[in-house]
Amino acid sequence: MSGFVARVRHEEPAGGGAEFAALLDSVTRRWKDVDPLLPTPYHPGMSPQPMLTVSDAMDRPVATGSMRYAWYQPGEIGRTWGVPDQHWLTPLVGGPDPEGALDELLTTWRDQLEEAPTGTGAESAALLTWPARDVSGVRPLLRHGMQPYTVLAARRQGRGVPPALPPRDVTIRLAGTDDLAATVGLVMEEHRYEEHFGGVFIQPETAQQARNVLGRALQAEPSWIWLAERRGRPVGMVWASPPHRARWVTPLVAATPAAYIGYAFVTEETRGQGVGTALVNHVHHALDTHGVAVTLLNYAVTNPLSGPFWSRMGYRPLWTTWEVRPALALR
Template sequence: MGGYVARVRHDELPGSGAEFDRLVNSVAQRWRAVDPLLPAPTRPRSSTYPLLTVSDENGEPVAAGTMRYTWHQPGEVGRTWGMPDQHWLTPVVGGPEPRRALDSLLSSWREQLQQLPTGTGSESAALLTWPARDVSAVSALQWHGLQPYSVLAARERRRGVPPSLPPRDVTIRLADSQDLTQIVSLLMEEHRYEEHFGGVFVQPETAEQTRGVAARSLARSPSWIWLAERRGRPVGLIWVSPPDRARWAAPLVRSAPAAHIGYGVVAEEERGRGIGTALVSHAHQALDTHNVQITLLNYAMLNPLSGPFWNRMGYRPVWTTWEVRPALALR
């Protein structure tokens, strides 16, 4: 590790933790310089999950990472999204040499994964999220075998394409409970397409689980799900979670209030005709009217349609999730 020392903690940080406050401050300075949308980093804690720490030659912390493990049994909703066994690291990397610090942190993480008795087999993954514009340590992520997997992108209020009308024979309206079957059909088409990129694994229960989630949203008024229809036939939708339904997303960015777009779907045979742009324009007008300052969404890095489309709509990457499968493929 070139003079850096790593250790794992299962207790609270010692003393006042002033040295870790200095670590967080150094991270905050770098994040502010590279991306004003990034939130303030939080001080690492080890009371709930094991905490890896890396110190320099003077004993000053230069990196910390909380290790978290999640798993999904057959039949659970999470089984559709990613690998069943997921090992997450939440890194806080500062100091004058962030690439070197992250390199040591990832090496220590690999050692900890090797010691686990279970959960690191063929259906496992090691994942972490890194600021998209913080290029200071990307080479360390690559060297350890991690690959960019998905993007959290953001659009600030009134950014993106001008208001757009749908094609002449297409109408857009708020969906309600009567549209449940058609909405589930469109969502399942999207799930099957996303399977190509390794982020979705359609299970026997996925359709019914999707139906349950959609039914709960459609029961609310307004649903915040807009449906595009061509002569009465559903051809696309956009599903928005306004700020009161997207509280989980608020800590991911500095701006507020924040909304989240969960799905933007256009039927395969209808793509390229302006329906997606019109749906997004419709949703943006509603979000801007409700004074939503920032809207977030996720897309697969390998999806050849999502990145270019959402960029045209005014979205740009804020966070990138990096992954390696199986977990012990981490170098």
């Protein structure tokens, strides 16, 4: 027997009593111990989604998780970034045995997925995000069949390799409205490469959607999109969002203000020549000059280039998204 009791709450808010305050305090202490860049965890109460709760033998909650379902219809931009049916769990796990509590929480989540009326077919996934340095979660996640999928990495202001100049025949500049075709081409080339790692699914609409979003971004002054050109031909690109355009990342990290790099890519024939390092250094200088405390970005765990490169550039994992496909493959 595990000694844990699991419940599903559909009506009452999870977090109405002192017992949930104690759970939150436990999670807060562990997060601060494992990683000072983790934010203060949110209060689990008043969630509009059904909540799973795991209690110990004394009926004190030691874990809770809100369940969320996202479905992307054909033509929606979300279809580019994952399977159409996504079942998310947002866990908060505390107490003296977080490994055991998470194990019970995942077991209860699996039972709930069994009862889901739709969205658990071949094109579905069960996903959650877990602090990268909180190793207490690794064994239960693996036992339940989940695998690390993407990393959200963080770089504090001033970290990274020393400034480097690009090769002589390469120039770096901010992109403008005349660069729409070039930036769309680079984004689509990156998409085609990322398809190898199972996180990007190019749709018939993807190129036009990229064109629409880039068209708006390039009209801003400055665009925060940098191009590397070799004798006038685009060979690399970084697209950053400064803090006022990256407010969605603020709850994910303790330091502020926070920026986000959404795209960073150099063409295949250009890799290994210092262009990417010079391009990212250029962007880092701009972000540091604007007082950005921390910069975040995502990369696929299975991408053999991203992890080593971003580590050299001063980034380290902050959050890891774990996934299993289809959703009912969760054990």
